Amino acid sequence: MLNDSLVLDRTFAALADPARRGMLARLAHGPASVSELAEPLRMSLPAVMQHLKAMESSGLIASEKRGRVRTVRLKPGTLTAAERWIRDRRSEWEAHLDRFEAYLSTLKNDGATQ
Amino acid sequence: MLNDSLVLDRTFAALADPARRGMLARLAHGPASVSELAEPLRMSLPAVMQHLKAMESSGLIASEKRGRVRTVRLKPGTLTAAERWIRDRRSEWEAHLDRFEAYLSTLKNDGATQ
Numbered sequence: 312m313l314n315d316s317l318v319l320d321r322t323f324a325a326l327a328d329p330a331r332r333g334m335l336a337r338l339a340h341g342p343a344s345v346s347e348l349a350e351p352l353r354m355s356l357p358a359v360m361q362h363l364k365a366m367e368s369s370g371l372i373a374s375e376k377r378g379r380v381r382t383v384r385l386k387p388g389t390l391t392a393a394e395r396w397i398r399d400r401r402s403e404w405e406a407h408l409d410r411f412e413a414y415l416s417t418l419k420n421d422g423a424t425q
Numbered sequence: 426m427l428n429d430s431l432v433l434d435r436t437f438a439a440l441a442d443p444a445r446r447g448m449l450a451r452l453a454h455g456p457a458s459v460s461e462l463a464e465p466l467r468m469s470l471p472a473v474m475q476h477l478k479a480m481e482s483s484g485l486i487a488s489e490k491r492g493r494v495r496t497v498r499l500k501p502g503t504l505t506a507a508e509r510w511i512r513d514r515r516s517e518w519e520a521h522l523d524r525f526e527a528y529l530s531t532l533k534n535d536g537a538t539q
Contacts, residue, residue, distance in 0.1 A: 316443050316446075319440075319441075319443075319446065320441050320442065320443065321441075322441075323437045323438070323440040323441035324437070324438070324441035326433075326437040326507075326510075326511075327433075327434050327435075327436075327437035327438035327441060328434065329430050329433075329434065332430075332433065332510070335514055336514060336517075339514040339515075339517035339518045339521065340517055340521055341521045341525075385514075385518055387515055387518050387519075390511050390514060390515055391515065393440075393511055394508055394511040394512060394515065396440075396446070397440075397504050397507055397508040397511070398508060400449055400450060400453040400499075400504060401453075401501055401504055401505065401508065403450075403453035403454055404453045404499055404501050405501075407453065407454055407455045411455075
């Protein structure tokens with residue numbers, strides 16, 4: 312199993328490409344075949360497969376082949392982990408601003424009472 | 426000005442590295458000097474500067490030099506844009522699941538009334 316940091320490395324790397332984000336945006340509306348994902352991108356099937364491989368290795372998607380059709384679906388848990396990492400940093404930043412604001416108002420009050 | 430897609434490319438690419446995420450996690454608690462950021466990473470100052478450059482170009486951080494000290498601070502807006510992109514995909518996925526569930530229950534009810 313990949314450790315959390317490696318999962319985040321691969322997830323954010325997978326998200327750093329507009330074609331891959333486009334495919335994820337399509338998959339957020341439901342599973343799709345590889346050809347359906349390739350169509351709006353004007354991209355060769357091997358290029359699409361390469362992108363899908365990068366996303367599958369990070370756990371963002373899963374795929375299954377039935378007969379000649381490979382169907383791809385979103386695995387939302389990996390997106391959630393990436394979202395949580397960012398949200399935690401943002402919360403810490405907001406807590407920092409709150410502390411800073413409280414400190415400033417202490418300084419102001421000290422000035423007013425002197 | 427960078428377009429939104431390019432900002433997301435650079436932001437997610439900047440987040441795809443444990444050393445850069447470590448620096449952002451430190452900066453979420455407040456501004457820091459370049460040496461303070463370098464210290465826990467056991468990394469050369471030029472290597473740290475390289476990472477900071479990647480994060481500054483994506484708008485994740487800003488830095489300012491006063492005398493001999495360069496102070497780095499988080500720019501939370503860029504993190505928020507990345508977080509929003511992921512959250513929107515997750516919401517679409519949840520809406521898809523709701524529709525799928527509603528469809529399944531329609532099928533079941535149709536079966537029950539026949």
